Amino acid sequence: MKRLFLLSALMMMSVFQTNLNAQCPAYGWASESGGVTGGGSAIPTVVTTYAELRAAVNNANVKVIHVSGTITFGAGGRLTLNNQNGKSILGLAGARLISTDMSPTGSGILTLRNSSNILIKNITFEGPGAYDVDGNDNMTIDQCTRVWVDHCTFEDALDGNLDIKNASDLISITWTKFQYLKPPIPGGSGGSNDHRFSNLFGSGDDATQDDGKLRITMQNCWWADGVRERMPRVRFGQVHLLNNYFSSANNNYCIYAGFKANLLIEGNYFENVRNPIRLEAGKFTAAQLVDNIFTGVSGTMAGSGMAFTPPYTVNKIATQDVKQTVMAGAGAVLLQPTDCLFLATGEVASKIKSEAKVYPNPAKDQLSLKVFSNENNSPVQITVTDFTGKKEGVVYRGTLKKGDNTIDGISIKNLSKGVKLFEVKTNDNSYVQKVIVK
Template identity: 60%
Template sequence: MKNSFISLFVLLGLLVGFSAAAQTCAVTGWATQNGGTTGGGTATPTVVSNYTDFKNAVTNAAVKVVHISGTITFPAAGRISFQDQTGKTIYGLPGSRLVTSDRTASGSGAMYIKRCSNIIFKNVTFEGPGAYDTDGNDNMTIDNCTNVWVDHCDFQDGVDGNLDIKNQADYISVTWCRFVYLKPPIAGGSGGADDHRFSNLFGSSDGATSDRGKLRVTMQNCWWAQGCKERMPRVRFGKVHIVNSYFSCAGNNHCVRAGFESDLRVESNYFENVNNPIDLFENDFTAVSSLNNVFVGTTGNTAGSGTAFTPPYSLTITPAANVKAQVTSATCGAGATLSSPTSCCGGGTTPTSYTLTTSASPAAGGTITRSPNASSYATGTVVTLTAVPAAGYVFAGWSGAASGSSATTSVTVTANSTATATFTPSTATTYTLTTTASPTAGGTITRSPNASSYAAGTVVTLTAVPAAGYAFSGWSGASTATTATTTVTVNANSTATANFTATSGGGTTTLRIEDAAAFGNGYCDIEGSRQSSYTGADNGYYVNISNSVARGIDWRVSVPATGTYTLRWRYANASSSSATSAKVLVNGATAVSSVPFPKTSSWTTWTTTTASVALAAGANAIRLETIVGNEFANIDWIEIVGNSPTAASCGAARATAAASEGMQTAENRAEKATQPLAALRLYPNPAAPNSVFTFELAAKSPVTVRLVDAMGLLVKTLPERTYEAGSHSVALGNAGLKPGTYTLLVVSNEGKQTLRVEVR
């Protein structure tokens, strides 16, 4: 007993001595920005070896450094909420583990971190019970936190995933971490996926638009090992840098997935024997750069699209050919491989110099000079900063590493840090905004407000209107938008040029496709209802789109030659809560990510808005689709202006992703929502010549029925009919269909549902 006491005393003494050294390892990536990440600093560690002590130490804001000793087993529903704290380090001593076995939706997961800042997790091993799709929790979730560094941690067998980052979380670095599934997946969960080994989700849904400008994450020297199936990571909105990481999860579905508005830099990684290293998914990302990667024995896409962001930080990047050996090293490789709190391994060494990042807010507001001017500084260097306002702005004050309202200030550099100069528009200054059309005969430009000069900071809406024989092709000068309607913030004398191109084929014609009582040539599908009650709707009808994300209207158009065409919609939009923009898809891919539908004075006041798109020779599918879940504008008609467009058969263009809509997991349902239609069934299934399908309606409604093959191609459409409320049975009529897997889609005013159909 005496010897045990002495050993514990010596261990505690060593840990106190370790605490200062443990913080000398340098963070890299996004967590170096916004003032940097230092965790609990040199505070004396609290050593814990059981669940109760661990939870008390984590939730106590006064405890700044926690050391985990041995295996800590969580009780049922034992997930720990770590909230509203600043400056804390949680370190796993060698051989320690956090073990959870709860598979329920409410009780699963180990740690949920919310509204925290300046947090470090290091050398921690998380062991979950295995993937089980109950819409549960991950081993770790980082929610609405800033400046978090997760280093040399091992994430194993999370119920819903291993590590998720969401809800405006920002300035996160995940370095030298391993993600692995050692236990087989468990089928039968309420979420619907029998194999939910989906490792890392960044951004919870396409509708979480508050994530725009956030979710800046660096993943460096990480390892996605055996068992990982998807999401390595799967990203919405964020600027994510995936660098020097190793992917060896054979049998996976995809690795890196570019989701809605994601901006990904995939750089100098090693992909080995995996499928779809870079999944461009629905092509609604901002940009994906694939730079200097190595692909060995892979299948599927390896290329990027567009040019991703340039990191504001500097990194030492290992050649991709050396990454596998570096990341998989048993000592200091990815995972909980640190030998003591004093070990840095790949996490860095004691820095002899630091970076000082300067930024202007807004970026157009001005610039910052520094003296001395260098990329890094020795500890203790005093740097003089001077804020220089741009024309139309005045300096308002400093934040971050600098403070005060004087334009010239000084910063003593003792850590990686950021100083921000804030500028505000000078309302006493006015400027001119000149608009020109190129060529002059190509069209005209309207502006709102219409004035000869504007106060600094005024936002002016410009709309390009093509003349006959021309199509709008894009803006230059004060705006570089590709939509016909754009906005310019006036802070200097400037010029905006609307560029038009002559339409090939000897002239421009306008095709109008009206909303009608029934679908017909060119007018093919809606997710909403056809109505005729508002005054002023041409042809007596308009479309009221369902108040949900990813709902829309589909048209089919044929053109004789590939070229640029102008789309024009007539609409009314008078609700105070209505969304004011939507996106346009052409042939299943996003062509314009945001088309403006500004408010009108009433629901009986109709106006138009336009967008410019490229159409391919032949039949084209055009879709106007909502991007948020609010009420949206009523749509009266669409016009296609260009080289001889004509209405196409609704069966001529391909269906988009319909074959997969009925097989989504709980998290994926947020990516493309549907409205349920009650009790859709088929008997017998596999289908026989006499198979019938049944469905139920709560109210009288027109119903459209389509059958789509496994490639997403429309193979059969039943004539639209209006059915009374109640249960209905309809013959499938599958005679002549080749054996295979099909998807049955039934669409009514109550929504859409799909059913998988086997034909043998």
């Protein structure tokens, strides 16, 4: 059997690329004031049970936690990471935390309180379903600074999927998916029979400690099935909503600009939703819309005012590319917690044998692929598709010698922007290199 291994992809020109084995850099508001490094390169503590997870969360000397497998919380099992600085909770592939508690006090999965420089990544947080008893959220960020939540999935929370409050500041939520897959449970003491309200930033108009805080970036996130409201609902905060995808049909509204909310709503894709923007008359500060796409929507979709200018560098993708890019990459989908991004569908995920690279796309840029063959005169063909399988053509045909081979001069100048899969084929074998062309 002929075998061909794609080992790496290198640029011939000097251009930016993302090294996925290094510490992934935070972006958005969480990149300010030193950024978020979490526990850095500390030796991970791997946890597989609730008792192990609880001990690791509570131990300030444990800087990096790797969550392995599914951990189900018992009654009253909500965990609180309190008064800590510099910590990472990272999911290995498939990591899932589940709460079945439906009580007002014992519900919820994780609260971050009075802590800083915290990284949460690649974990699915699953609640028991929406039941309005004024319970706890799947995750609450309370009086924290410099927190980065990346590539997580939040679903079926009793209360909010992910809420941020109490003067928390410099927060980024990236590549994260919010959804409700379980039907809402009526009859709760809170009064709502359908409390699938995903994200509340700022707990009340009287929470004056939030004034000047709640600086939050939400980028490349996806509000998917079942979300009714709060995508997010904001008070006080300077919130940058960039390159997100909204597709939760039969919702009430998406983004809510509440008391003193200052929102920059930029490059988002709204599809088949109702009331993309809701403004609290006479109370919000700004809800500025820039380069958004609205397709199949109904109701209100107008902004108002000039929002804040972000102090950080914005890495923005074209709005027309947001839907396919976010659907491919949002959620707890990383193969390993050191990855910075994962942009491939399930059909090709099993083929990925190397890291993704990000390339700018001026006409001069060329790709060099280094491959190994165990057979002389091995025929090879390299084709390019996007993540949906749409073909963009053959970029190389030839033969390989036995051992290492470097195929130079593969032009990327004619490729469309977005996620590309360079597939190297010999007869019955196929290996894929992920490439993101910007």
